[in-house]
Amino acid sequence: xxxxxxSRHTTFRIGGPADWSIVANSADDLHDIVLLARxxxxxxxxxxAGSNILVSDAGIRGLVILNRARQxxxxxxxxxxxxxxxxxxxxxxxxxRGLAGLEWxxxxxxxxxxxxxxxxxxxxxxxxxxxxxxxxxxxxGHVRDWPAQELEFGYRTSRLKSLISNLKSQKPVxxxxxxxxxxxxxxxxxxxxxxxxxxxKRKQPPGASTGSMFKNxxxxxxxxxxxxxGLKGARVGNAEISQLHANFFINLGEASAADMYSLICLxxxxxxxxxxxxxxxxxxxxxxx
Numbered sequence: 001x002x003x004x005x006x007s008r009h010t011t012f013r014i015g016g017p018a019d020w021s022i023v024a025n026s027a028d029d030l031h032d033i034v035l036l037a038r039x040x041x042x043x044x045x046x047x048x049a050g051s052n053i054l055v056s057d058a059g060i061r062g063l064v065i066l067n068r069a070r071q072x073x074x075x076x077x078x079x080x081x082x083x084x085x086x087x088x089x090x091x092x093x094x095x096x097r098g099l100a101g102l103e104w105x106x107x108x109x110x111x112x113x114x115x116x117x118x119x120x121x122x123x124x125x126x127x128x129x130x131x132x133x134x135x136x137x138x139x140x141g142h143v144r145d146w147p148a149q150e151l152e153f154g155y156r157t158s159r160l161k162s163l164i165s166n167l168k169s170q171k172p173v174x175x176x177x178x179x180x181x182x183x184x185x186x187x188x189x190x191x192x193x194x195x196x197x198x199x200x201k202r203k204q205p206p207g208a209s210t211g212s213m214f215k216n217x218x219x220x221x222x223x224x225x226x227x228x229x230g231l232k233g234a235r236v237g238n239a240e241i242s243q244l245h246a247n248f249f250i251n252l253g254e255a256s257a258a259d260m261y262s263l264i265c266l267x268x269x270x271x272x273x274x275x276x277x278x279x280x281x282x283x284x285x286x287x288x289x
Contacts (some may be wrong), residue, residue, distance in 0.1 A: 015055030
């Protein structure tokens, strides 16, 4: 596809056109498309659920690979899944089988690939707790399994995230992941899952959002700092800092990436000025800025 608007593929519903886009329907597709793009020296970006990014109004140059590789397979207490598998879908399938360890993810948007890269987490759980290994297409074009310990997980980060951020080309690509879960009972896990979903509904605002905008600083909470800075409900154009939770930024309708970025800068500047804390983005900025 040529000129596909990225606003159709992000939870923010924001983002300009990609030069070109193509769908990868399997791990093999993803592998082959990335290798071909590398061979042709075409800049490329892999887009999963679009849940943790802000794409610029100018869009993305080169090729966007829409990752729809979503196969999931179970063997005893282990589950293997392709990187485009939707995280809540995976969590639900685990709950239905009475397998514990990923129920915290039942309401967390995103794909397995993005969750591994960013060590996604909620309700006291995180990817690092149950990941066994991940299959990576490396810069040499080879696929190899990285044991979880090689990923050097931290709070909402990993070695992979650092490599992807710092490398100019031939960035590593998550092809698949394997998790080791614990036996549980479906009934108990379903109760937990419902509790987590209800908690998210109470504490997190509805609407077009990426989830948490900033990482929590050591010993504190980004939302509390933004609220204390008097920015709940602040708006730039149709971008708003939620009045329910100040670390959630909402597209009220037709907000531009420029609007949202201005609001991000306002929050960072105000919190830094009043509290001496530099807020670090939890989301990624993608495209031309």
